[in-house]
Amino acid sequence: MGKNIITSWIDLQNELLCLKINSMYYKKVEAGRSIYYVFHPKFYPFLLLRLFVVFLNFFRFNSLLYQPYKIRSQKTFFSNQIKSSFLKNSFEFFFIFAGLRHFVKPSYEADYYNQRIKDVDLSFSKTDKPIVSIIIPVFNQVEYTRTCLKSIALNVSKKYEFEVIVIDDCSTDQTSEIIASLHGIVYKRNSENMGFLLSCVRGIEVSKGKYICLLNNDTIVLNNWLESLVETIEDDPNVGCVGSKLIYPYGLLQEAGGIIYSDGSGVNYGKYQNINYSKYNYKRNVDYCSGASLLFKKEDYTTIGGLDKRFEPAYYEDTDLCFSFRHLLGKEVVYQPLSTVVHFEGVSSGKRAKKGNIKSYQDINRIKFVEKWTSVLTESFAKCNVDIAAKKYLSTKKIMIVDSYLPIYDRESGSNRLFNLLKIFKNLGYHLIFIPHDSKIIEPYYSMLTSKMGIEVITKERGKFSFIQVLKTISKETNILWICRPNLNKKYNFLTRYNAKTKWIYDTIDLHYIRLLREFKLFPKKKLGRKINRIKRLEISLAKRADYTIAITTIEAETLASEGVKNIEIIPNIHVPYQGKKLPSFSNRENVCFIGGYNHKPNVDAALWLINEIMPLVWKINPRIKLYLLGNKPSPALLAYANENIIIPGFIEDVSEYFLTCKIFVAPLRYGAGMKGKIGQSLEYALPIITTDIGAEGMALTHNENILIANNAEDFANNILNLYENEFLWDKISKNSKQELSNYEPQKIEQLLAKIFN
16 A cells, blocks of 8 residues: 555545534524533544644654644634633634634635735725625624624735625614724615514615525635626526525534525535535525525516515525525526535524524414425425435436546547537436546636536545445436546446446547557557556457447457447537637737647647657748647656747647737647547638648548648648648638537537437
8 A cells, every 4th residue: 555545545534534423413402402411422532543643743744734733723612602712722722622623714814815815905896887786784783793894805816896785773782883984895884683684674675686596694705606607697598596505604514595485494504514525515506595684586586576564574585585596487596516605604693593693583473485386395405415415406317437537628629529519418318426536626617517517427426335335326317327537437337237228339439450550550569558458458448338338439449349349429520610700810929839748748749749750840941930739738858849839838728819819720640549638629710721630530630621630740740831832731621620620610510419318
């Protein structure tokens, strides 16, 4: 067992142990137990294990592991509960080592915002035409309100103009003096105490924004809180309202969307769980989202008649509002995990219902809610397992997709193809479960799948055994198991055992053994020769066993058929024509470019062939032509070639500028297999291409019509020099490129997939 495996195992056990201790402790403390509950005997075995893990970490000699202890030891959470300074610090020290501060981050605390924004510097820009009106009803608790406002000032960008409206419900502390004096705040004080609901109504009445965002004052909004809410509702006209992920200040999950049962009782999905667990981290439809952070269109709010005043003074008004958006307007209620809010909960109203307090209205208004929505609640809200209830709005058609890692769609061709396939699967009405074999959460790709597209991404977050159990459970309801690459098909095809109706689809990406065989012809090595035979046997065996085998090109489909494989379908790369400004003409372009991920050996070979053999022949005739080697992860060895004529910029998020300004795209691929995404990418921009037979493989392109083909350095150089000066030929190939691309547009691929799936 390697060192990294051991340390990863220690970290995982520490995470699971801390979650257990935190969940046990805070669940009881929130219900009214003393802060000293951690000394109950039931904690002893867990605390001993935790201290053992801490002991192990101190022997790993990694200063980063000690940092949380150092930071936390300088603070205390017990300013109000414990008088003695010595006891306070001792108790905090114990909490740190017990793991009860494990999930806390600095941005969850008021100090973080006080250090960055002084009280006198807190202000907001005034705007006459806000996109969003943030409405914050308050009753006392001015320090919470000020922290909330500081978090808005610090964490909300200028992408969407907003106004902040504070409705003061007759506070008796310093709220009126402090908040009313802040620049840029719309402050309104009620003439009498009206309660939360009517304060919200008043705030909405005076608002100017297209969107209303209700926000509790006992909250801290985190980075991208507002932007992700607005983007969600703007991206889909079917969304009626969208709510945030709520977390406790001690770092556990408070709510990942709400569940309502037929008796009107509610459940905060994921309460006291790890905020990073995958089942709480993808966009989905829910019964309701808490009014602690909820965004909706003001126009829709007016259409449904606003907040129902039968739920005065508070509780169930947000649930009723969400039900109205869904059942009166026919719109969706969406949970958006990218929007995260720390919610202290119960600061104004208390955490437990007592006779006469505001919290007591929770039970009173539940009865009113049931009376109003009886016909809806009896349909599909029977009590059941919370994980099942949380997924009631998901499609019953499910696809599980397995690949080596998340689709890094702007960095490599295979990932771009898969990313486009995911979009098509969604269009076909499936719920998608994506399994990245490496379990790595890579941004922005993870958020694109989960929070933008609503794809459930499953990782080994709780260890390998738990991971396998989760996959087995999901497999029982999976219609299609789409597995990429031969090695992953070998590992994951066992999942078909749990549902006889599941279709197993083996997506080859390309025929690996053909790529290796071509590499062997250029660089013959005995070890590579043995690997080719092993990979070929595996690929053919898997293709014969799978319900469907996906080839990328006609050539590879014919190769598989010749080996006795049946049920072959061709799903090529997917490309969309460039939709931007008018394409520059021949005379407004210069230089040549190549693109590829340099962790893929055929791309490295192509780049070196260009540098060492092809371009020197070009530069003898035209030394002014520059070569741009675009793409991800160029090695230090490749970067060493960079000079005034060879530009190697590394990864660039948007490469369109190069495809719009370069005169020629070159792809001197000497080995490889499948369809080359870089060729399709150039066709998208109608940029004339010079490549090899292997580069053009599988795309039915014709030399001198829609592409130029050259298979040795001299011919390649001559084609570059000729096309660089020949405007007639350049225009002809550019024009024909646009026509060729139509075979690879999403609509055609969607038709093919619908046929396979049905």
